[in-house]
Amino acid sequence: xxxxxxxxxxxxxxxxxxxxxxxxxxxxxxxxxxxxxxxxxxxxxxxxxxxxxxxxxxxxxxxxxxxxxxxxxxxxxxxxxxxxxxxxxxxxxxxxxxxxxxxxxxxxxxxxxxxxxxxxxxxx
Amino acid sequence: xxxxxxxxxxxxxxxxxxxxxxxxxxxxxxxxxxxxxxxxxxxxxxxxxxxxxxxxxxxxxxxxxxxxxxxxxxxxxxxxxxxxxxxxxxxxxxxxxxxxxxxxxxxxxxxxxxxxxxxxxxxx
DNA sequence: ATAATATTGCAACATAATCGCAATAAATTA
DNA sequence: TAATTTATTGCGATTATGTTGCAATATTAT
Numbered sequence: 355x356x357x358x359x360x361x362x363x364x365x366x367x368x369x370x371x372x373x374x375x376x377x378x379x380x381x382x383x384x385x386x387x388x389x390x391x392x393x394x395x396x397x398x399x400x401x402x403x404x405x406x407x408x409x410x411x412x413x414x415x416x417x418x419x420x421x422x423x424x425x426x427x428x429x430x431x432x433x434x435x436x437x438x439x440x441x442x443x444x445x446x447x448x449x450x451x452x453x454x455x456x457x458x459x460x461x462x463x464x465x466x467x468x469x470x471x472x473x474x475x476x477x478x
Numbered sequence: 479x480x481x482x483x484x485x486x487x488x489x490x491x492x493x494x495x496x497x498x499x500x501x502x503x504x505x506x507x508x509x510x511x512x513x514x515x516x517x518x519x520x521x522x523x524x525x526x527x528x529x530x531x532x533x534x535x536x537x538x539x540x541x542x543x544x545x546x547x548x549x550x551x552x553x554x555x556x557x558x559x560x561x562x563x564x565x566x567x568x569x570x571x572x573x574x575x576x577x578x579x580x581x582x583x584x585x586x587x588x589x590x591x592x593x594x595x596x597x598x599x600x601x602x
Numbered sequence: 603a604t605a606a607t608a609t610t611g612c613a614a615c616a617t618a619a620t621c622g623c624a625a626t627a628a629a630t631t632a
Numbered sequence: 633t634a635a636t637t638t639a640t641t642g643c644g645a646t647t648a649t650g651t652t653g654c655a656a657t658a659t660t661a662t
């Protein structure tokens with residue numbers, strides 16, 4: 355399905371690439387000047403995920419957070435990376451660090467979803 | 479607050495220690511013969527978590543899964559361990575494997591929530 | 603047996619996320 | 633530029649997960 359450029363998409367993507375953090379739908383909505391419907395934001399976010407522009411993280415609060423692979427002024431983040439949720443500033447950050455583990459080789463790993471919780475470098 | 483023994487608690491704990499898997503509230507409810515209210519199951523599960531008997535995992539579906547630290551006939555599982563969600567049999571398993579990562583020391587890690595997705599040893 | 607209070611069931615509530623459908627708007631074509 | 637196609641949006645309704653208040657019940661201790 356062909357994509358079209360809309361103010362909504364641009365606004366959503368702009369917020370995420372600027373902060374470089376993983377944000378929830380309502381946090382994104384608050385950061386955008388224009389009014390965008392909740393359902394629309396979710397659809398835009400999910401479409402970006404399908405297209406490999408964004409990725410989705412589910413935190414221990416059960417909510418979905420979305421983050422760009424490209425933060426402005428930084429290198430692109432790897433597909434398999436860690437996430438850090440700070441309990442102080444309540445942001446979720448993508449870390450340039452791989453997750454390592456050793457499990458029996460009978461297991462076939464397709465995806466890694468790893469969220470660390472604690473105090474981030476700005477708040478410690 | 480003192481705890482009391484009830485049929486509900488026993489039934490819930492029995493299911494989880496027998497399977498050794500992480501289960502959601504509705505999965506637990508289905509496995510129990512007697513009828514137990516949804517809210518009650520959640521309260522029992524959360525109380526067990528508070529008491530360190532169970533632990534809670536949030537999977538990428540945003541749902542909570544609960545697992546015992548002690549599976550019958552197996553060694554106790556460590557606090558910081560991996561979880562594996564099989565896409566075939568749709569179970570969540572606690573793995574006897576630690577998560578390793580290296581991040582800047584400014585970060586203070588309090589908790590690790592790591593769920594691998596793929597095909598488990600029984601389904602591969 | 604009685605009293606104290608932990609536990610339960612029920613209903614209501616809160617929140618996250620999705621979906622159908624009609625209206626709108628972007629991109630393509632004439 | 634105008635017309636056409638169809639991707640996108642907004643709205644409302646819906647689903648699902650999880651929690652909470654409150655009265656009724658059941659467990660434990662006296």
